[in-house]
Amino acid sequence: MSRMTNSNSSKSKLPFLTEGKDGIVLKLYIQPRASKNEIAGIHDNSALKIRLTSPPVDGAANSACIKFLAAILGIRKNQIEITVGQKSRVKLVQITGRLLEEVENSLLEYL
Numbered sequence: 001m002s003r004m005t006n007s008n009s010s011k012s013k014l015p016f017l018t019e020g021k022d023g024i025v026l027k028l029y030i031q032p033r034a035s036k037n038e039i040a041g042i043h044d045n046s047a048l049k050i051r052l053t054s055p056p057v058d059g060a061a062n063s064a065c066i067k068f069l070a071a072i073l074g075i076r077k078n079q080i081e082i083t084v085g086q087k088s089r090v091k092l093v094q095i096t097g098r099l100l101e102e103v104e105n106s107l108l109e110y111l
Contacts, residue, residue, distance in 0.1 A: 010100045016048045017104055023096040024103050030065060030089050032056040037068050039110040047090060048107065062086060065093075073098065073106050 010019040016027040029043035034051030043049040054064035062082055070077045075097060085091035095103060 012100055012104050014048075014104055014107065015046055016042065017100070017107070019100045020094070023094045024098065024100055025083075026069075026093045026095060026103070028065070028085075028091045028093055030056075030061060030091060032061045032089075037064065039072070039107070041111065056087075059086075062091075065091070069093065069095075072110065073103060 012018060018025050027047040029047040029049045031040065031049065031051045033055050034053055036051070037053055038051050040049040040051045050065065050068065052061050052064045052068065054060040066077050066080045066082070069080050073080075073095065075095070079095060079097045081094045081096075083092050083094050
């Protein structure tokens with residue numbers, strides 16, 4: 001299996017992380033009401049699985065997700081936006097202000 005590279009976008013070694021035109025896109029699978037906030041591995045070889053203590057009520061899990069990711073990546077919460085999946089366990093998150101390699105390295109520390 002060969003990898004084709006495109007000069008317009010960079011590809012990560014991680015299957016859930018890509019670089020788009022407006023920032024880095026991270027695919028997540030969220031498990032709410034967990035015992036603690038943590039990265040729990042890779043879900044279906046296509047999404048980063050995150051467990052959150054917050055319930056999926058009134059956007060609490062979305063807020064907790066953004067806060068948790070900001071802490072892990074060392075960025076401000078306003079640099080993270082849930083672009084797809086506001087009411088779903090599967091979410092696409094856009095990250096701005098960081099290079100693909102920086103995000104990748106930060107996440108690899110937890111996998």
